[in-house]
Amino acid sequence: MIKRMLPFILLTAALLDTAAGPAWAGPVVDPVIIETLAGEDSDAKIEAINRLVRDMPDQALPVLTAMAGDALYIAEGRLVTVDGDTVKDAVTGEILNPAPENPGTITVNNRVRSKIAECLSALNLFSKDRDARMKSATDLSENATAESLPMIEKALSAEKDSVIAVKLNVARSKMLLVSNDPAIRRKAAEDLTEDPTQSTRQLLAGLLLKNGDDFMEPDKDVRAAAAESVRSIDRQLALGDKLGQIFTGLSLGSLLLLTAMGLAITYGVMGVINMAHGEFLMIGAYAAFAVQTVFRSRFPEYQDAYLLAALPAGFLAAALTGMVLERTVIRFLYGRPLETLLATWGLSLILIQAVRTLFGAQNVEVANPAWMSGGVTVLPNLVLPWNRIVIIGFSIAVLAVMWAILNLTRLGLFVRAVTQNRAMSGCVGVPTGRVDTLAFGLGAGIAGLGGVALSQVSNVGPDMGQSYIIDSFMVVVLGGVGQLAGAVWAALGLGVLSKFLEGWAGAVIAKIIVLVFVIVFIQKRPQGMFALKGRTVESGS
Amino acid sequence: MTHIESVLTAREANEEDEIRSVSATQTNGHGGTIRTATGIYAALVFLLIPLAHLVIPADHGLHVSDYLVTLLGKILCYAAVAVALDLVWGYTGILSLGHGVFFALGGYAFGMYLMRGIGLDGSYHSHLPDFMVFLDWKELPWYWLGTDHILWAAFLVVAVPGILALVFGYFAFRSRIKGVYFSIITQAMTVAFMLLFFRNETGFGGNNGFTDFKRILGFSITAPGTRIVLFALSAALLLGTLYLARRLTVSKFGRILTAIRDAESRLMFIGYNPLYFKLFIWTLSAVICAVAGALYVPQVGIINPGEMSPSNSIEMVVWVAVGGRGTLIGPVIGAFLVNLAKSWFTVSFPEYWLFFLGAVFVIVTLFLPHGVVGLWKKMKTMTKGGAS
Numbered sequence: 038m039i040k041r042m043l044p045f046i047l048l049t050a051a052l053l054d055t056a057a058g059p060a061w062a063g064p065v066v067d068p069v070i071i072e073t074l075a076g077e078d079s080d081a082k083i084e085a086i087n088r089l090v091r092d093m094p095d096q097a098l099p100v101l102t103a104m105a106g107d108a109l110y111i112a113e114g115r116l117v118t119v120d121g122d123t124v125k126d127a128v129t130g131e132i133l134n135p136a137p138e139n140p141g142t143i144t145v146n147n148r149v150r151s152k153i154a155e156c157l158s159a160l161n162l163f164s165k166d167r168d169a170r171m172k173s174a175t176d177l178s179e180n181a182t183a184e185s186l187p188m189i190e191k192a193l194s195a196e197k198d199s200v201i202a203v204k205l206n207v208a209r210s211k212m213l214l215v216s217n218d219p220a221i222r223r224k225a226a227e228d229l230t231e232d233p234t235q236s237t238r239q240l241l242a243g244l245l246l247k248n249g250d251d252f253m254e255p256d257k258d259v260r261a262a263a264a265e266s267v268r269s270i271d272r273q274l275a276l277g278d279k280l281g282q283i284f285t286g287l288s289l290g291s292l293l294l295l296t297a298m299g300l301a302i303t304y305g306v307m308g309v310i311n312m313a314h315g316e317f318l319m320i321g322a323y324a325a326f327a328v329q330t331v332f333r334s335r336f337p338e339y340q341d342a343y344l345l346a347a348l349p350a351g352f353l354a355a356a357l358t359g360m361v362l363e364r365t366v367i368r369f370l371y372g373r374p375l376e377t378l379l380a381t382w383g384l385s386l387i388l389i390q391a392v393r394t395l396f397g398a399q400n401v402e403v404a405n406p407a408w409m410s411g412g413v414t415v416l417p418n419l420v421l422p423w424n425r426i427v428i429i430g431f432s433i434a435v436l437a438v439m440w441a442i443l444n445l446t447r448l449g450l451f452v453r454a455v456t457q458n459r460a461m462s463g464c465v466g467v468p469t470g471r472v473d474t475l476a477f478g479l480g481a482g483i484a485g486l487g488g489v490a491l492s493q494v495s496n497v498g499p500d501m502g503q504s505y506i507i508d509s510f511m512v513v514v515l516g517g518v519g520q521l522a523g524a525v526w527a528a529l530g531l532g533v534l535s536k537f538l539e540g541w542a543g544a545v546i547a548k549i550i551v552l553v554f555v556i557v558f559i560q561k562r563p564q565g566m567f568a569l570k571g572r573t574v575e576s577g578s
Numbered sequence: 579m580t581h582i583e584s585v586l587t588a589r590e591a592n593e594e595d596e597i598r599s600v601s602a603t604q605t606n607g608h609g610g611t612i613r614t615a616t617g618i619y620a621a622l623v624f625l626l627i628p629l630a631h632l633v634i635p636a637d638h639g640l641h642v643s644d645y646l647v648t649l650l651g652k653i654l655c656y657a658a659v660a661v662a663l664d665l666v667w668g669y670t671g672i673l674s675l676g677h678g679v680f681f682a683l684g685g686y687a688f689g690m691y692l693m694r695g696i697g698l699d700g701s702y703h704s705h706l707p708d709f710m711v712f713l714d715w716k717e718l719p720w721y722w723l724g725t726d727h728i729l730w731a732a733f734l735v736v737a738v739p740g741i742l743a744l745v746f747g748y749f750a751f752r753s754r755i756k757g758v759y760f761s762i763i764t765q766a767m768t769v770a771f772m773l774l775f776f777r778n779e780t781g782f783g784g785n786n787g788f789t790d791f792k793r794i795l796g797f798s799i800t801a802p803g804t805r806i807v808l809f810a811l812s813a814a815l816l817l818g819t820l821y822l823a824r825r826l827t828v829s830k831f832g833r834i835l836t837a838i839r840d841a842e843s844r845l846m847f848i849g850y851n852p853l854y855f856k857l858f859i860w861t862l863s864a865v866i867c868a869v870a871g872a873l874y875v876p877q878v879g880i881i882n883p884g885e886m887s888p889s890n891s892i893e894m895v896v897w898v899a900v901g902g903r904g905t906l907i908g909p910v911i912g913a914f915l916v917n918l919a920k921s922w923f924t925v926s927f928p929e930y931w932l933f934f935l936g937a938v939f940v941i942v943t944l945f946l947p948h949g950v951v952g953l954w955k956k957m958k959t960m961t962k963g964g965a966s
Contacts, residue, residue, distance in 0.1 A: 548773055
């Protein structure tokens with residue numbers, strides 16, 4: 038019997054082989070699902086996707102990935118992906134040869150698309166790659182629907198990584214908030230404190246609202262738990278805000294520090310208030326722009342390294358300009374501080390106009406290198422941008438170098454000597470003239486470095502120096518002159534203070550309060566926080 | 579006193595002698611010259627220019643155009659500011675980088691009256707100024723009350739900047755902030771005020787400020803007659819300021835001011851308290867600036883927070899520096915020279931104006947510490963020396 042049937046079976050098999058051969062090689066997608074996917078009804082499609090994920094999770098991943106990329110088609114009763122001329126079976130990945138004619142498209146609208154994204158996230162929860170799991174857990178904790186719940190619970194029981202587990206639990210708790218069992222709802226409301234974001238806060242606060250006479254959440258205990266969670270989230274959010282303000286304050290302070298350090302030195306050594314100091318910032322920033330332009334055209338492959346080359350360029354450009362100005366103009370105004378103020382203001386006007394003529398009046402674009410973009414997420418509502426972190430670190434480094442120059446080198450010794458007593462220093466052989474030039478160059482150069490740093494966080498234009506100069510004068514007034522310590526404390530203090538006030542009263546009022554604060558402060562300490570000790574009679578300029 | 583300070587003081591003393599000799603020749607009175615100069619000035623501003631503007635027809639060669647009258651009126655206001663600034667800087671040694679605030683506050687105070695004077699003729703035909711309608715304000719803020727009366731507005735012109743100067747000066751001088759520290763603080767003050775007035779919520783029109791004025795005491799603000807009256811008032815202000823400044827500087831009070839400039843510590847050792855002398859001259863100077871600002875606004879037809887920018891205040895200082903500080907005629911000459919140059923440059927070579935202004939700052943401080951007047955005196959003594 039079998040023998041007689043064998044040829045027939047073989048024949049059938051051969052027929053089948055040519056007809057639908059490769060489909061035998063792997064599992065087959067239910068034709069109903071295929072048909073539904075090809076149909077027009079979005080609800081049915083979503084239902085089909087849910088079934089696909091539930092029944093055959095392993096096969097669903099490649100199919101949904103293709104569908105999300107609009108690369109899924111139907112040909113000869115099966116799902117295929119089309120990439121140029123190559124047509125592959127969506128489930129097995131086998132290349133179909135010859136390629137089927139006219140594959141039918143599968144339309145994906147936005148609702149279906151978000152469903153696919155959710156399912157993909159859920160499927161990726163079982164990925165071997167930690168980052169992929171992390172990303173899916175994050176996505177799901179932000180937006181997931183009840184259908185993903187079984188997947189999430191399964192993943193949660195298998196997840197070893199505690200951070201991902203917390204995220205999954207948040208996603209799960211958000212869904213369980215609508216559970217029928219009050220105990221589960223309460224547990225969910227309590228667990229949601231682990232996700233201190235605005236959206237979760239809103240979700241929880243929504244439970245406490247009244248709809249007509251009834252609360253949205255009928256159970257009293259659940260409401261209490263939700264209210265407690267809202268309070269806890271508020272505390273965590275406020276903490277994030279505070280830390281964020283301190284951080285931006287520190288980064289503003291470190292920029293002020295880079296500006297004020299140079300001012301403090303030149304004022305300390307020469308008694309010169311340099312109104313053109315802000316323009317050295319601008320020169321540094323434009324040096325960064327110039328270096329960037331050179332790197333873009335000459336060494337595009339090292340583009341991200343331009344910043345490292347910009348640092349010495351900014352320093353040298355500003356320091357050379359500074360030394361030239363000191364030799365040609367400022368030198369002749371020693372002992373006349375008020376006139377120096379006017380002359381340096383004139384110099385700043387000339388520098389601004391010169392840059393305008395050279396580079397144009399518009400702001401120029403200085404890009405962050407790739408390694409400085411993005412940030413570190415410390416709290417859900419606190420992201421510290423890399424460029425600001427780098428600037429804080431950079432100004433600490435510059436401060437350290439300055440400290441070393443002033444305290445460990447011969448030049449530093451001379452600078453300190455001239456600051457304390459110019460005439461005596463001259464008598465014991467300190468070349469005061471050269472020290473003046475070098476100190477001025479150093480101060481200008483540091484401002485140039487500050488300009489390079491500034492180019493990473495703000496606009497670069499001819500007027501940019503003017504907006505920082507008054508703040509940095511305030512730092513000098515507050516901190517006292519000729520002292521690094523004073524400049525450091527005053528810069529950081531003013532930076533943090535003004536950022537806090539900004540959060541509380543707005544930028545303009547904050548500026549005014551800071552100014553009033555400085556005026557009141559110097560009522561008490563006219564020499565600044567860190568006055569040089571010694572018998573200095575005012576020289577009554 | 580350490581060695582360095584004695585060196586410095588000696589160096590300063592030299593300079594001060596120069597300044598003193600300059601101001602001495604100034605004040606020693608060429609009574610006749612001054613009287614003649616005043617007469618020529620009065621004839622020019624109160625008779626000739628008004629006649630040339632109002633009577634001589636527009637196509638005649640001697641006609642003084644609207645533009646010129648406005649420009650001159652503007653510069654007359656600036657000159658009064660320069661003299662006021664010279665009182666504190668040239669005579670008392672206090673360099674203010676914030677006089678623009680007093681000027682602008684005076685302008686704003688009078689501008690409030692002018693805004694109210696627009697009445698229902700604004701674009702929104704409301705009794706509120708246009709910018710308030712735009713901000714959807716329903717009624718005037720309290721500090722606008724009474725500003726429709728010119729006398730109250732005139733009182734505000736004097737009182738607001740005066741009180742600001744008094745309070746600011748009291749705290750600054752009491753803690754003996756001086757020299758560059760004082761200059762920087764005044765500059766910070768201008769910036770603070772500028773930022774404040776840039777805000778819409780402050781109630782002074784935000785960054786557009788006040789403009790589109792229609793009438794003053796019922797007279798159209800663009801009428802030639804109104805223009806000439808404002809011009810003559812500005813001229814009278816300058817004359818009055820010069821008269822007051824001269825009376826002050828030749829008096830014993832003026833001597834004390836110069837002493838504060840030259841040796842404040844020594845003055846204190848003798849038994850004077852410089853605080854009230856400084857405070858008086860500082861407040862007086864601020865009030866003169868404010869009145870000048872109040873006359874300036876109806877002539878140029880606009881006031882906005884840009885007037886309070888630090889660069890404006892420093893430009894005022896350069897008028898004094900160019901003319902020659904420590905003299906009375908110097909600031910007037912300086913104001914005219916710099917502003918005429920500015921009008922010419924900004925029309926003909928706008929991109930070179932900042933180069934020019936910057937160079938003026940540097941050249942004057944390096945080579946002409948006593949300004950044009952000092953240069954003239956030097957040349958006069960040189961030619962005299964050559965002749966004898």
